[in-house]
Amino acid sequence: MSGSVQSVLAVRMPQVNVNDEEVTLIGWHVADGQEVAVDQPLCEIETSKAVGDVPSPAAGAVKQAAEIGDIIAIGQVFAYIGPSIEAIDAFIAAQGETSAHSVVGVAPDSSRVGAVDATAGAIEMARKYGLDLAAVPASGRVRRSDVERFIAEKGLVAPAVRATTAHDVFGPPPALKDKVVDQGPLPDHLRSIGEHLARTQSQLVVAHVAMDVCAKGAADWIESRRKAGVMTGPIPVLLHAAAAAIAAEPRLRQFRLGGHAYSYRDVDVAFTARSGDGRLFTPVVRGVDRPGLDDLAKECARLGMAVFRGNLTVADMSGACMTISVLSDHPVRFHVGLQNAWQSAILTAGAVHDEVRMEEGRPVSVPVMTLTLSYDHGLMDGWEAATALNAAKSCIEAIRP
Known part of the structure; x- marks a missing residue:
């Protein structure tokens, strides 16, 4: 592995709030390919309690690995920083990590997305509609917007899936059914x-x-x-x-x-x-x-x-x-x-x-x-x-x- 590739950093989401295991990406301060300085705001995130910026841990060119609206787990890679975009692409190819960093609750599937350079949002959308990302036209990395455009052009409809919650499985015991009133979901x-x-x-x-x-x-x-x-x-x-x-x-x-x-x-x-x-x-x-x-x-x-x-x-x-x-x-x-x-x-x-x-x-x-x-x-x-x-x-x- 060359020196430029070795100097690439996979940026993982830090533990920004002790009460959260995941955050929502609500904005980027740095565009793909743009240079960033150490401690310069890299992106804006929302936790269960606050909105704030994540500072850049290094200086260099930025390659985004997540889209606005993505839910990112603590410790998940959401960006790469390196001497150049070319070095970052070489690093990703060598590590084989691109599709492994999927959105929370979306398990990587090598038969579908392993060989496709896609963002977490695109992977999530493809799984929802049962798509092969290799069939989605894109100029470079497949993004959520590419998948959404493909879905609209094909007139696809997501399969109906009934979510099973803990309430569905357990609920109150039969003896309490007539004695309690469901107050609805807890606040987030x-x-x-x-x-x-x-x-x-x-x-x-x-x-x-x-x-x-x-x-x-x-x-x-x-x-x-x-x-x-x-x-x-x-x-x-x-x-x-x-x-x-x-x-x-x-x-x-x-x-x-x-x-x-x-x-x-x-x-x-x-x-x-x-x-x-x-x-x-x-x-x-x-x-x-x-x-x-x-x-x-x-x-x-x-x-x-x-x-x-x-x-x-x-x-x-x-x-x-x-x-x-x-x-x-x-x-x-x-x-x-x-x-x-x-x-x-x-x-x-x-x-x-x-x-x-x-x-x-x-x-x-x-x-x-x-x-x-x-x-x-x-x-x-x-x-x-x-x-x-x-x-x-x-x-x-x-x-x-």
Whole structure:
């Protein structure tokens, strides 16, 4: 294989949102054959929660491997970048990968498309109509538009296929048929979150540790900042504590995959935020081990406002090593969170409540909140998790206005 062919990069769709296994391509910023620079926006995608750009991981000529409207799985090739289109074509021919990167739910069929240079959208359309892509006229790569034109010219009709859903197969048991009412399909964001969390939890050995924390200093800090006009709350406090926990037990920034442990380079931590229409988002605060509480508060306010306005980007929700979650608007003593994909830990806190403690022989009312650390027992044991949680506790109790 020549040097120019070896320098070709097959660009795979990155994990842009922990709750999605696939994204929709809604636009290209770079045309076929056009040059692109590193980190220049390559294409625009839509996840279940946001619209954002995918930056180019390399510089060079671009060859598109997907069309607008295609559903692309995480890890699927959607473009090639190389020194020239000729080098990319040679790379594809040598690798034999072109038709293997089909749209989600479309299995490659070598008897039909293996020898045809076609986009994922064209392959999907051909399978729907039972077409041999070799019969579709095209100038170069067969695209969805070529297949659509061929279908229109021939007056073809897609065969009727009744989709079988889990509801069709299972449904409620007969004894409940007259006692329940079908409320219809789940909203896409709830279905996506449920499926994602179910898959993630099946890969973890989930365990939990909890501790009560004196929150007086933290509560005073929050109150002082609010009086100064800063929009803040317990989220920056918990991010600060998460950094301390990770410093005490670095394996909190790891996750297990295929018998290997992988560690994030940076201490980027996500927090849960609820939008006005009830959707759950996980914006990411970068480098929480570096800034102070005031800087964390400013970044949380920026991201929180982006959630409220609906302009949170894909980049704002990617790459976290762990997640924090706070339920402080209701009198919840504690709650146990569920880890996100590619993470092994989540730190949660309930609402602050008053407890009576003895200090110097006298009963004193102290504001307390309960921290819960959910972790992967396949990476650490309970003693190590408790060590990390105690570091978070000490961090919070050391906060002063």
